[in-house]
Amino acid sequence: MKEIIKPYKKEFDYSYTSGAYATIELLKARPDCLQTVYLHSDFYEKEKIADLCAQNNLSLVCSDMVFKRVNQKENSYVLGLFKKYPSAIRHSAPHVVLVNPGDMGNLGTIIRTLAGSSIRDLALITPAADIWNPKTIRASMGSLFHINFQHFGSMDDYQNAHPRRQIFTFMLDGT
Secondary structure, eight states: OOOOOOOOOTTSSEEEEESHHHHHHHHHHOTTTEEEEEEOTTOOOHHHHHHHHHHTTOEEEEOHHHHHHHOSOTTOOEEEEEEOOOOOOOSSSOOEEEESOOOHHHHHHHHHHHHHTTOOEEEEESSOOOTTSHHHHHHHTTGGGGSEEEEESSHHHHHHHSTTOOOOOOOSSOO
């Protein structure tokens, strides 16, 4: 049976990485969620990805058609199709809380910064940009797969789930 990948939609139970770096980070951090890795015929550094796929017993498929169907960047020659997975932040670790982040690229950049700063827990107050969108994942350069995250309906919901947490707010205007 041939797997058909459609352009990403938020309601899907899967998403995909776009690009070699994000896909390698997914292979390293969460190979259990990965279903298939796709390579474009123009991709010339196949060995590292092929080795990681073999180590994790994952399918590696060469298919230019998949890239024509779903790719958002012309210079992306690797896609990693994966199942969305549950995630929760830890009570004992430092958290960054973002209230209504709206831009997927900025969210991905913040995730990359958190991971680079060794902060591994991100609370998102909804509505929020889609953390699973391939644009967010690409902007995070795969750092999404190295952090814990959790959505909350309001700041009150977050504070009820994590009482007695000292909060430092940074805002341009507000209370």
